[in-house]
Amino acid sequence: MRETIDTHAGGPDAARNGAAEPAAAEPLAAEPVAAGPATDDPAADELIVAGRTLRSRLLLGTGGFPSLAILAEAIEASGTELVTVALRRVDPSARGSLVDVLAQAEVQLLPNTAGCHTARDAVLTARLAREAFETDWVKLEVIGDEDTLLPDAPELLLAAEELVDEGFVVLPYTSDDPVLARRLADVGCAAVMPLGSPIGSGMGIRNPYNIALIREAVKVPVVLDAGIGTASDAAIAMELGCDAVLAASAISRAADPVRMAAAMRAAVQAGRLARGAGRIPRRLYATASSPEAGLPELGPS
Amino acid sequence: MIVLNGEESDVRPGELLSAALARLQLDLQARGVAVAVDGEVVPRAQWSSYALAAHARVEVLTAMQGG
Numbered sequence: 481m482r483e484t485i486d487t488h489a490g491g492p493d494a495a496r497n498g499a500a501e502p503a504a505a506e507p508l509a510a511e512p513v514a515a516g517p518a519t520d521d522p523a524a525d526e527l528i529v530a531g532r533t534l535r536s537r538l539l540l541g542t543g544g545f546p547s548l549a550i551l552a553e554a555i556e557a558s559g560t561e562l563v564t565v566a567l568r569r570v571d572p573s574a575r576g577s578l579v580d581v582l583a584q585a586e587v588q589l590l591p592n593t594a595g596c597h598t599a600r601d602a603v604l605t606a607r608l609a610r611e612a613f614e615t616d617w618v619k620l621e622v623i624g625d626e627d628t629l630l631p632d633a634p635e636l637l638l639a640a641e642e643l644v645d646e647g648f649v650v651l652p653y654t655s656d657d658p659v660l661a662r663r664l665a666d667v668g669c670a671a672v673m674p675l676g677s678p679i680g681s682g683m684g685i686r687n688p689y690n691i692a693l694i695r696e697a698v699k700v701p702v703v704l705d706a707g708i709g710t711a712s713d714a715a716i717a718m719e720l721g722c723d724a725v726l727a728a729s730a731i732s733r734a735a736d737p738v739r740m741a742a743a744m745r746a747a748v749q750a751g752r753l754a755r756g757a758g759r760i761p762r763r764l765y766a767t768a769s770s771p772e773a774g775l776p777e778l779g780p781s
Numbered sequence: 782m783i784v785l786n787g788e789e790s791d792v793r794p795g796e797l798l799s800a801a802l803a804r805l806q807l808d809l810q811a812r813g814v815a816v817a818v819d820g821e822v823v824p825r826a827q828w829s830s831y832a833l834a835a836h837a838r839v840e841v842l843t844a845m846q847g848g
Contacts (some may be wrong), residue, residue: 543847551846566847569786569840570814572806578844579813592848607822608842612815619848728848 525752527724529701530617530649530670532588536561537718538748539590539703540741541728548576550737555585558731558741564590564619567609579613590651592619597632599639606643618643619673620652629679631655637663644668653705656686658693665698672698673705673726676717680729682709688720695721711740711747718751719759784838794835798828801839813844 527534540560545551555563563582582589591609596602599622606618622639624632631654643650650669654660661672674694677683684707685691695702704717705726714725727744734740783792785801792801798816799809807814809828816823817840823831833839 541848545846564848565844567815567842568845568847570805570807570843577812578846582844583812589844590848591844594847604817604820604822608815608817608840611822611824612813612843621848 520753527701529651534561534724535559536745536748537724537752538714538745539563539705539724539726540587540731541726542578542582542732543728544732545737546732548578548581551578551732552581552585553738554731554741555582555587557738557745559745561587562590563587564592564726564728565613566592566594567605567612588617589613589615590617590619591615592653593621593639595623596621597623597635599635599642602635602639603642603646606639606648607646610648616647617649617651617670620650620669630675633657633660636660637667640664640669641667651703656690656694658690658697661694661702662697665700669700671701671703671723673703676704676707676713679706680733681707682730683707684709684713685716685720688716691717691720691722708744711743714744714747715751715754718748719755721755724748782836783833784836786839786841790839792833792839794837795832798823798831798833798839801833802828802841805841807841811843815842816840817842 527537536559538558538560540555540558540563542551542563542565545554565578591613593602593605596605602620602622606620609618610616620636620639620643622632622635623629633655636652636654640650640652644667651671651673652664652669653673653675654664656674661674664672672694674691676685676691685704691704701723702721703724703726704722708714708725708727708730710730714727717725725748731737731740731744783790783794783801785792785804790801790804792804798818802808816828818833818837
């Protein structure tokens with residue numbers, strides 16, 4: 481049976497307009513969704529990616545933090561176990577070691593291929609990251625456009641296939657296209673990471689329907705990556721059925737990154753619980769929550 | 782002339798990769814470092830035996846905040 485997906489959980493515009501749902505008698509999302517956690521205890525609600533168990537459903541991007549000290553505090557506040565890093569030329573004058581900070585935090589590294597525009601460059605970068613960090617995991621990014629940083633779909637798929645063949649655990653940053661997500665899963669990616677909106681834009685999830693379709697289209701974990709602006713966006717991602725959220729700029733560039741890290745952690749847990757609880761359908765007209773029966777006659781008005 | 786991280790260096794052809802790394806204040810135990818020569822990964826185990834050819838382009842990379 482096809483799982484019922486609440487395509488509207490993430491429709492903030494529809495929610496605000498109120499009258500966006502034409503069929504009150506036949507709501508699109510009437511059935512509770514049984515895709516949420518089997519437990520109410522967030523600590524016991526584990527995510528398994530490529531056989532590895534993660535106790536946190538929040539992935540953290542390390543870019544943009546004002547200092548390594550604040551990054552370390554934010555990692556602690558977020559509860560994350562998996563953080564991204566980029567691979568760049570060694571700068572002998574750099575102060576402090578990111579590698580040391582992350583080792584101390586006891587988080588697993590997820591190297592990215594940010595800045596790569598071709599499958600060839602991304603594959604080489606992944607190989608270098610494997611050599612540097614002794615991990616087979618890679619957040620695969622192949623960028624097709626400098627202004628939007630949107631993925632280059634054909635190159636992404638090529639790189640994914642090659643890296644899977646070389647034994648990598650590939651987590652591709654992808655567009656919110658359900659067909660491409662399925663193709664990526666079909667070539668053996670361990671998860672798919674669709675964008676909500678462009679990297680660093682903070683515009684949230686612009687096409688919640690597609691994110692819900694991606695959740696239906698693949699069996700591997702779906703990680704909402706890019707576009708998260710604040711905690712409610714992360715909650716919406718989880719309500720849509722995403723298995724995890726990756727946040728970077730939304731935390732690192734917040735006025736108080738550590739507090740925002742705590743907010744994201746709570747939002748991911750709240751969204752996950754709400755997803756499992758099954759939201760009520762949206763209706764055009766009110767449904768009284770107090771009984772009609774027993775209403776007193778209070779005389780002429 | 783050997784190019785080290787995009788800049789002309791004083792590393793001579795025939796010098797070992799480990800000597801090039803020393804120019805960047807890195808030793809063979811440096812954590813979180815990877816090296817490519819002319820677009821190919823050179824595994825850590827070969828750093829102390831890999832002799833650099835003339836015009837070799839050496840990229841020495843490590844983790845930076847990102848993503």
